[in-house]
Amino acid sequence: MFFHVILTTHCNLQCRYCFGESLEDFDEGFNDAEVDYDLPSKVNYNIDLLDKFSRKDPECILTFYGGEPLLCADKIKQIMDNVDAKHFMIQTNGLLLDKLEPKYINRFHTILVSIDGEEALTDYYRGNGTFRKVLDNVKLIKQNGFRGELIARMTVMERTDIYKQVRWLLHNDEFSFSSVHWQLNAGFWENDYQRRNFEQWSQTGYIPGVKQLARFWVDQMEKSGAVLKLYPLLGIAYSLLHNEKNCLLRCGGGWINYAIQTDGCIIPCPTMWGMKKYYLGHINDADPLELRKIFVNQQPCIGCSNLNVCGGRCLYANVTKRWSDEAYGKVCNTVAELVEAVKTEVPRIQRLLKEGKIKLNDFDYIKYNGCEIIP
Numbered sequence: 493m494f495f496h497v498i499l500t501t502h503c504n505l506q507c508r509y510c511f512g513e514s515l516e517d518f519d520e521g522f523n524d525a526e527v528d529y530d531l532p533s534k535v536n537y538n539i540d541l542l543d544k545f546s547r548k549d550p551e552c553i554l555t556f557y558g559g560e561p562l563l564c565a566d567k568i569k570q571i572m573d574n575v576d577a578k579h580f581m582i583q584t585n586g587l588l589l590d591k592l593e594p595k596y597i598n599r600f601h602t603i604l605v606s607i608d609g610e611e612a613l614t615d616y617y618r619g620n621g622t623f624r625k626v627l628d629n630v631k632l633i634k635q636n637g638f639r640g641e642l643i644a645r646m647t648v649m650e651r652t653d654i655y656k657q658v659r660w661l662l663h664n665d666e667f668s669f670s671s672v673h674w675q676l677n678a679g680f681w682e683n684d685y686q687r688r689n690f691e692q693w694s695q696t697g698y699i700p701g702v703k704q705l706a707r708f709w710v711d712q713m714e715k716s717g718a719v720l721k722l723y724p725l726l727g728i729a730y731s732l733l734h735n736e737k738n739c740l741l742r743c744g745g746g747w748i749n750y751a752i753q754t755d756g757c758i759i760p761c762p763t764m765w766g767m768k769k770y771y772l773g774h775i776n777d778a779d780p781l782e783l784r785k786i787f788v789n790q791q792p793c794i795g796c797s798n799l800n801v802c803g804g805r806c807l808y809a810n811v812t813k814r815w816s817d818e819a820y821g822k823v824c825n826t827v828a829e830l831v832e833a834v835k836t837e838v839p840r841i842q843r844l845l846k847e848g849k850i851k852l853n854d855f856d857y858i859k860y861n862g863c864e865i866i867p
C-alpha cells in the first residue's frame with residue numbers, strides 16, 4: 493500500500509493554481525460533504541503509531557506530502573529514523589531540498605519535484621526565483637549522490653505549451669530530467685472555469701501538443717531505443733500493450749494509495765483533507781491492508797467508453813463535482829484525445845517491439861508513485 497503522509501498544511505510558495513485559486517474560491521463548499529476545518533497544521537500524532545501502522549504491511553510505501561513537507565525536515569528525519577517502511581518518497585516544491593542532509597535524501601526511492609518547464613513559465617506559475625532555486629537543488633542532490641528516480645512534476649494550464657515544455661525538461665543545458673509527469677489544473681476549484689479559457693486552450697494548444705508529444709515519444713524509441721518515462725504516455729501505453737481491462741483509478745486514490753492527515757485520520761487522497769464523510773479510520777487502530785476502498789462510481793464515469801483506460805481520472809473531482817457537467821466534459825475530451833494519441837502510436841510501438849528495438853519491460857514503471865497517469 494502507498495500512503496501520503498501529510499506533514500503540514502503550510503507552504504513556502506503561493507502558486508497560481510493553488511494559493512491563487514484558493515483566494516478566488518474562498519468560502520466555497522463541497523456539495524454535501526462536511527469539512528473539518530480544525531485539523532492541526534502539523535503532525536500531532538505519535539510517530540510510534542505510524543511505525544506500528546506501517547509494520548502491518550510489509551510493502552508499505554510512505555510519501556511525504558504537504559503543504560510543503562520539507563518545512564518539516566525534522567519530522568521527516570524522525571520518521572525515516574523510526575518508522576519501518578519499505579520505501580520513502582517525497583513530493584516537494586524543491587525549494588528546501590538542500591536543507592535535508594544527503595544521508596536522508598539519498599534514501600528516497602523517488603523524489604517528485606514540482607517544476608513546470610523552463611524558467612519563464614515556472615516562475616510565472618510559481619513565483620520569481622523558484623526555477624533557479626529548484627534547479628540548483630536538483631543539481632546539488634545529484635552531486636551528493638541521489639540515485640533514485642527524480643520526476644519533474646508539472647502542473648499544466650493555459651500558459652503551457654505541453655510539447656515544448658516537456659521536451660525542454662527532457663533535454664536542456666541546465667538539468668535534463670529522465671522522468672516527467674504532468675497534471676492538468678482542471679476540476680479542482682469551484683469558479684475557475686468561468687474566468688479561464690480552458691476549452692479553447694485544450695483544443696488549440698494542449699491536445700495538438702499531446703499528439704505531437706506522443707509522436708516524438710515513439711520517434712525517440714525508433715532513433716535510440718529509449719522508452720522515455722513520460723508518465724501519462726507510459727501508463728496508457730502499458731495498459732494498451734498488456735491489454736489491461738477495467739483499470740481502477742490510476743493514481744490509486746481510495747483503493748491502494750491513501751493519505752494520512754496530520755491528526756492521523758486516513759483519507760482516500762490528500763485533496764480530500766478534512767472531508768469527514770471519507771474518513772476511513774485512524775492509524776491508531778486501522779490495518780493498512782483492510783481499509784475500506786472507495787471507487788469512482790458516479791456519473792459521468794459510469795458508462796464512459798474510456799473508463800477502462802482512464803479509471804475515472806480523479807476521485808476528488810468526481811465526488812466534489814466542482815466543475816459543471818459541460819466543463820467536466822471538456823476535461824474528459826482531453827482524456828479521450830490523450831488515449832487516442834497513444835493508441836495511434838501503438839502499431840509503431842508494436843513494430844519496434846517485434847524488431848527488438850525496444851522491450852516490453854521498458855514500459856514497466858512503479859505504479860502509484862504519485863504520478864496519476866491520467867492528467
Ligand code: SF4
Pocket residue numbers: 792793794796797798799802803804805806823824825827828
Ligand atoms: S474520461 Fe471522464 S467520464 Fe470517462 S472515465 Fe475518465 S473522467 Fe470519467
Ligand code: SF4
Pocket residue numbers: 743744745761762763805806807808809864
Ligand atoms: S488524481 Fe484526484 S483522487 Fe487521485 S491523487 Fe490526484 S487529486 Fe487525489
